Amino acid sequence: MALIVQKFGGTSVAGIPQIQNAARRIAYECKRGHKVVAVVSAMAGMTDQLLSYIQATTPNPNPQEIDVVLTSGEQVTCGLLALALQNFNISARSYLAWQIPLETDDTHTKARVKEISTHAIEKTLNANTVPIIAGFQGIGSEGRLTTFGRGGSDVTAVALAAVLKADRCDLYKDVSGIYTADPKMVEHARKLDQIGYKSMLELASLGSKVIQHRAVELAMVYKIPVRIFSSFEESIGTQIIDEEQMIERPLISGIVANTQEVRICLEITREPSKTMARIFDCFAQAHIGIDMIQHAKISEDHTFSLSFTVNQTDLQTCLRILGDEGISTYTIDEKMTKVSVVGVGLRSHSHLTSLLFQTLATKNIEFFGISTSEIRISVLIDQDFTELAVRALHHAYGLEHSHTPHLYAIA
Amino acid sequence: MALIVQKFGGTSVAGIPQIQNAARRIAYECKRGHKVVAVVSAMAGMTDQLLSYIQATTPNPNPQEIDVVLTSGEQVTCGLLALALQNFNISARSYLAWQIPLETDDTHTKARVKEISTHAIEKTLNANTVPIIAGFQGIGSEGRLTTFGRGGSDVTAVALAAVLKADRCDLYKDVSGIYTADPKMVEHARKLDQIGYKSMLELASLGSKVIQHRAVELAMVYKIPVRIFSSFEESIGTQIIDEEQMIERPLISGIVANTQEVRICLEITREPSKTMARIFDCFAQAHIGIDMIQHAKISEDHTFSLSFTVNQTDLQTCLRILGDEGISTYTIDEKMTKVSVVGVGLRSHSHLTSLLFQTLATKNIEFFGISTSEIRISVLIDQDFTELAVRALHHAYGLEHSHTPHLYAIA
Numbered sequence: 001m002a003l004i005v006q007k008f009g010g011t012s013v014a015g016i017p018q019i020q021n022a023a024r025r026i027a028y029e030c031k032r033g034h035k036v037v038a039v040v041s042a043m044a045g046m047t048d049q050l051l052s053y054i055q056a057t058t059p060n061p062n063p064q065e066i067d068v069v070l071t072s073g074e075q076v077t078c079g080l081l082a083l084a085l086q087n088f089n090i091s092a093r094s095y096l097a098w099q100i101p102l103e104t105d106d107t108h109t110k111a112r113v114k115e116i117s118t119h120a121i122e123k124t125l126n127a128n129t130v131p132i133i134a135g136f137q138g139i140g141s142e143g144r145l146t147t148f149g150r151g152g153s154d155v156t157a158v159a160l161a162a163v164l165k166a167d168r169c170d171l172y173k174d175v176s177g178i179y180t181a182d183p184k185m186v187e188h189a190r191k192l193d194q195i196g197y198k199s200m201l202e203l204a205s206l207g208s209k210v211i212q213h214r215a216v217e218l219a220m221v222y223k224i225p226v227r228i229f230s231s232f233e234e235s236i237g238t239q240i241i242d243e244e245q246m247i248e249r250p251l252i253s254g255i256v257a258n259t260q261e262v263r264i265c266l267e268i269t270r271e272p273s274k275t276m277a278r279i280f281d282c283f284a285q286a287h288i289g290i291d292m293i294q295h296a297k298i299s300e301d302h303t304f305s306l307s308f309t310v311n312q313t314d315l316q317t318c319l320r321i322l323g324d325e326g327i328s329t330y331t332i333d334e335k336m337t338k339v340s341v342v343g344v345g346l347r348s349h350s351h352l353t354s355l356l357f358q359t360l361a362t363k364n365i366e367f368f369g370i371s372t373s374e375i376r377i378s379v380l381i382d383q384d385f386t387e388l389a390v391r392a393l394h395h396a397y398g399l400e401h402s403h404t405p406h407l408y409a410i411a
Numbered sequence: 412m413a414l415i416v417q418k419f420g421g422t423s424v425a426g427i428p429q430i431q432n433a434a435r436r437i438a439y440e441c442k443r444g445h446k447v448v449a450v451v452s453a454m455a456g457m458t459d460q461l462l463s464y465i466q467a468t469t470p471n472p473n474p475q476e477i478d479v480v481l482t483s484g485e486q487v488t489c490g491l492l493a494l495a496l497q498n499f500n501i502s503a504r505s506y507l508a509w510q511i512p513l514e515t516d517d518t519h520t521k522a523r524v525k526e527i528s529t530h531a532i533e534k535t536l537n538a539n540t541v542p543i544i545a546g547f548q549g550i551g552s553e554g555r556l557t558t559f560g561r562g563g564s565d566v567t568a569v570a571l572a573a574v575l576k577a578d579r580c581d582l583y584k585d586v587s588g589i590y591t592a593d594p595k596m597v598e599h600a601r602k603l604d605q606i607g608y609k610s611m612l613e614l615a616s617l618g619s620k621v622i623q624h625r626a627v628e629l630a631m632v633y634k635i636p637v638r639i640f641s642s643f644e645e646s647i648g649t650q651i652i653d654e655e656q657m658i659e660r661p662l663i664s665g666i667v668a669n670t671q672e673v674r675i676c677l678e679i680t681r682e683p684s685k686t687m688a689r690i691f692d693c694f695a696q697a698h699i700g701i702d703m704i705q706h707a708k709i710s711e712d713h714t715f716s717l718s719f720t721v722n723q724t725d726l727q728t729c730l731r732i733l734g735d736e737g738i739s740t741y742t743i744d745e746k747m748t749k750v751s752v753v754g755v756g757l758r759s760h761s762h763l764t765s766l767l768f769q770t771l772a773t774k775n776i777e778f779f780g781i782s783t784s785e786i787r788i789s790v791l792i793d794q795d796f797t798e799l800a801v802r803a804l805h806h807a808y809g810l811e812h813s814h815t816p817h818l819y820a821i822a
Contacts, residue, residue, distance in 0.1 A: 016464060016467040016468055019468065020468070050487065053427060053487070053491055054490075054491070054494060056427040057427055057430065057431070057491050057494045057495050057498065058494045058495065058497065058498035059498075060498075061494050061497075062493070062494060062497055064504070065490045065491075065493045065494045065497070065504075065505055066490070066494075067490075068486060068489065068490035068493070068505045068507070069486070069487050069490035069491060069494075071486070072483035072484075072486040072487045072490075073483075075479060075480070075482070075483040075486070076461065076464070076480050076483045078479065079465075079476045079477070079479035079480035079483075080464055080465070080468050080476075080480060082473070082476045082479070083465060083468045083469045083472050083473060083476045083477075083480075084468050084469065086469065086472075086473055086476070087468065087469035087470075087471075093475070093476075094476055094479045096479070096556075098509055099554055099555075143510055144510075145507075
């Protein structure tokens with residue numbers, strides 16, 4: 001008998017037939033003798049509807065009240081899924097974050113989990129009742145509602161799997177797994193049966209929307225085997241596990257493009273080090289991730305140029321911080337794409353790095369910035385070349401074939 | 412400086428323009444130096460939408476989960492109204508029932524208020540911030556969400572006014588006040604500037620949907636001056652106050668028809684008194700109100716007939732209770748209307764009672780049951796005669812004129 005956390009994303013609970021379908025998947029595991037904890041997102045489209053209400057109400061919404069409005073979506077689905085299970089004669093009850101409680105820090109709209117009490121959920125499981133948890137939400141230190149940002153129900157599911165010591169965490173989504181590239185962009189993109197935590201973390205951080213990157217982070221830390229399934233077809237999906245446990249370890253896992261990056265270029269005329277330190281500190285406090293940092297001295301009077309990229313959603317906050325620092329001259333370039341190659345092979349196989357630059361050169365694609373981590377390399381290019389670059393790189397790294405000998409190291 | 416509870420019904424927060432309008436009404440009172448506590452309903456149509464989801468999920472929904480789904484509606488509006496006020500530079504914050512907390516009994520879908528903590532709300536008021544309260548909801552003894560039934564935000568508003576010792580409670584609705592009869596049915600129905608608690612309580616209990624009867628009950632007990640306003644026009648509305656404080660005390664306040672009544676007729680063959688006691692006890696425990704009770708011995712072998720009316724929404728529960736008592740033979744008549752005349756004059760002016768029967772006789776309207784209280788008299792008639800009866804009685808009691816000498820007693 002296993003303890004399974006099953007999470008159903010927005011399209012998997014988009015309407016009553018889908019909710020009943022989710023109930024059937026839970027019922028199936030229950031009937032096999034497993035214990036299930038279910039986590040739900042809001043019905044597809046509901047969060048966007050609520051966001052449009054917020055935007056129509058005020059141009060500058062307070063994050064605390066954004067969270068109050070948005071968390072209502074998951075509340076609806078967790079009640080409905082409990083009803084759907086009861087209708088199948090399976091005992092179930094809904095839990096909202098404050099009823100568990102699931103505690104977070106106070107960073108509204110992108111909170112982080114601090115503590116989850118397991119008492120109520122375990123008591124419910126012991127009573128042979130399926131706890132249905134509203135995903136995406138928590139409560140902050142003063143008992144106000146918080147949310148984990150887009151895709152945040154993944155975080156709820158993995159965090160619950162961690163504290164409950166679940167045997168696995170199944171995420172039901174509208175895609176059948178993780179692909180070597182976005183299948184909408186690359187015809188020959190291939191679904192991976194397995195991917196390591198680290199590679200998945202990079203892909204998720206770089207713009208793959210299949211799973212929230214903080215969910216991967218948690219899964220990696222607590223060694224939770226995660227599987228991504230499609231709600232709408234029967235398939236083995238993609239398993240996210242420790243690199244060490246993988247049967248095959250591809251050197252390169254995938255290519256990902258993020259068109260949501262915005263490049264900001266500015267000049268700093270006084271005390272460049274101190275100013276930069278202050279700016280980056282403010283960004284960190286506002287939980288804004290920056291990338292592709294470049295700076296250079298551009299004249300003898302200590303004027304420095306600084307450029308970096310941020311996510312589109314953080315742009316306004318970013319500009320406010322710059323304004324607070326007295327910086328009002330900058331250029332913004334929204335026509336940028338960050339293209340990244342991710343894989344454990346980049347650690348040790350230097351030809352894999354040079355292959356990136358060769359490929360871009362062959363296609364005459366200019367790049368405006370580079371950033372790297374242990375297992376990824378990213379370049380900033382003109383948005384017009386996005387598809388071209390992704391397809392060329394996907395082909396150059398031979399990702400359409402599952403057994404390219406020079407790219408796979410058999411464990 | 413007064414403390415005012417302002418409650419905005421579903422049509423008063425039906426969309427963003429209406430929510431901004433509600434925010435303007437709050438801002439107006441704040442700028443006059445008053446303190447405001449706002450209570451909101453769900454956006455018009457949202458509760459019906461959520462109910463349709465529930466009905467599509469299961470034919471027999473668990474009341475505990477119904478309440479989880481339904482309370483999401485008020486959560487959305489209280490966040491949005493807080494944002495709308497902040498957009499007008501007025502400090503505001505939303506409160507959900509569990510954050511106050513507002514405690515109720517465990518009668519899901521028709522809970523009763525047990526205790527309201529004033530600490531958080533008073534602290535918010537003292538910080539010159541407007542607390543925006545999600546109406547209609549509470550939490551039960553085990554921390555589960557409960558609701559007060561249709562129109563339940565009125566209950567939240569009046570109960571808050573009571574515990575906060577507010578100077579008045581203003582209810583913004585889609586009608587401009589209380590009328591002598593439903594204006595859709597009676598062309599000459601007249602809006603009342605004032606009505607006493609007791610008369611209002613009778614009207615609300617008998618089917619006037621303008622204000623929830625339990626809200627009136629609370630207002631009466633705690634002597635809260637309540638005013639009903641239209642959200643969409645400027646008018647003085649209707650003030651609900653103590654009969655003693657009224658300038659004019661009409662003998663008859665209004666005529667109300669309830670077409671939601673269902674009559675159940677059955678036969679009891681064994682131990683009639685004990686059986687009836689048990690049935691009525693079960694009804695009371697299920698919070699089902701019954702009326703128009705009639706019973707008679709119909710044969711020498713101690714067979715008794717029993718008939719009574721219940722609200723349509725309670726019919727299924729009612730039949731289940733009868734089934735549990737082994738009673739399976741009954742007739743159900745859904746084509747009934749209860750027409751009632753309400754007014755303090757019924758206490759002492761017997762000709763006002765006989766006027767009801769004279770009027771029905773003149774129009775050849777048969778009645779199938781009578782029930783009375785101190786200040787009302789109700790008759791059960793065929794639903795086809797509803798409009799005819801209401802119009803005839805409205806005219807007979809001279810309710811189209813505000814100063815009919817024989818019907819008004821000047822204080």
